[in-house]
Amino acid sequence: MRSSSEWIVSPAEAAVAAPRLAVDARELRPGARTGIGRYLLEVLRAASREGWSCVAYGDAGACLDPPLRGVDWSVLDAPWTQWWDQVSLPRALARDSVTVFLSPYYKGPLSTPCPVVLTIHDLFFIGYPGRRRPVYDATMTAMARLYASRAAAIVADSEYSKRSIVTRLGVSAWKVSVIPVALGPEFKPTPPDETLLARYGVTRPYVLYVGNFKPHKNLARLIRAFALLPGALRGRHSLVLAGGDADGRPALTALAATLGVGARVIFPGRVGDEDLAALYSGAAAFVLPSLEEGFGLPALEAMACGAPVVASNRAALPELVAEAGLVFDAEREPELAAALARVLSEGALAADLRHRGLARAALYTPARTSGRVLALLRDVGAARARLGAWGADARQRFGEPR
Structure with a gap:
């Protein structure tokens, strides 16, 4: 696994074409969406509008409905969640020639053929209000610190979340970008029904x-x-x-x-x-x-x-x-x-x-929200340009694409 410092990009590298983006889309499910599901959908909508090439990975219960132009849907089979995260997903990233991966969670694959960007919406899974779980909290803190240290970049929804991430996970402030969650176009004044x-x-x-x-x-x-x-x-x-x-x-x-x-x-x-x-x-x-x-x-x-x-x-x-x-x-x-x-x-x-x-x-425009996520992903993906030899290493570790 490359250290996070190897993914730092120069202004020249940031000007390259859009990367091949992959997202963990297990939160995209039929019916009422979760907040994470809405976040993912707006990022994918923005990528589709800008003509990006994307692949969204789901599980058996997930779906992207309606489909989006330029977004391929792929269901990954796995006997349990950790296998999906750490085995099935890295193999799929190599198979699909992905150049940058976006996780909507605090976690992601620890060994990948491309840089990983995490979205840490909050840290409620550590030190949940009103609950004392010292062993659980210590374990989850250690895991979250590991995931954060391996990530090329981290997205936080607010300055409050960024402060929590920097303080509790020991992450450098420069690594965390505050980007608000995008509003879906359906949220506007609607006549009484x-x-x-x-x-x-x-x-x-x-x-x-x-x-x-x-x-x-x-x-x-x-x-x-x-x-x-x-x-x-x-x-x-x-x-x-x-x-x-x-x-x-x-x-x-x-x-x-x-x-x-x-x-x-x-x-x-x-x-x-x-x-x-x-x-x-x-x-x-x-x-x-x-x-x-x-x-x-x-x-x-x-x-x-x-x-x-x-x-x-x-x-x-x-x-x-x-x-x-x-x-x-x-x-x-x-x-x-x-x-x-x-x-x-x-x-x-x-x-x-x-x-x-x-x-x-009205301040939460696509340019200020999902557009900034895409800009960050483009910057991180651009770092691959100076890691050309690494492609062969990835094929050896994860298998030739089929």
Whole structure:
């Protein structure tokens, strides 16, 4: 494996044609996409628009639908995840003459025929909020440090994430590029669609959350804050918790019932990508109360759809929302309730937040987001030009392409 210093490129090398790009696309699955899935899709869309030659590697459950021009889809078989990562993938990279590989995770193949760029969205897998797992955390930290040391470059979604990566993984700051996550073109103000909302059991007006139900999302405090709203406001609005998972829902349902707001808290389940813009657009307010966020993509999507945003003051959220939303102390339920009450009862404030949010979201252009990822990948891929003899070494280690 080449050391990361061997992938540093000169300005002249950066001017070469687009490389043959490969991505780990296992997060591209049918239906509602994860944040990582959205990140991958926007990078591939950008590469397709610019005429790149790409290959996306998935597993049996993944797919790229609809297909993208210039993007080949390849399913790699493997008996378990580590084999896929460290055996099947490197062989495929050699077979397909890949010049640079993008991983959407903190990990990647340790020995490859091309440079690897990691995308570390967050470090929640180490020292997860509220959990003490000293052996697990020490092991995962050591592995993350190894992957980071082998990477040619690292993408972080925010300055907050970059600081965490540099501090906790011992990575040089120059190796980490802060590039925000791209917005999909579908996220824009959408006219109300009562039929669509009814399909998810939602009626307006409503307060919206979109995401998973893991503890760091702080949803128990959101439900308690909703229960603290003045009776008239609480009676007119519902709290819609979209997304989530089967494991997290029962405790939240029980909490809502205990607080007397069980009938006002709606769980529509996972919402398809084609319906999310309408759900965001129809919200009286969007809330992201997280204790930890590496970026906070749902808040950006909500702003792009014209929803007033209320976000916690933790992690990357103040950096993302800036002056375009109301920010509250993530551990103070009365403060969240007060912020919600203002947005739901003060029409002028809500209108101002909608305007500010749209303006803020407009800054996250393809050129500033996925376009910068492509520029970084092009720079890293250009370093192959001075490693011509290495191709023979790769064929010997990984097998001749078939």
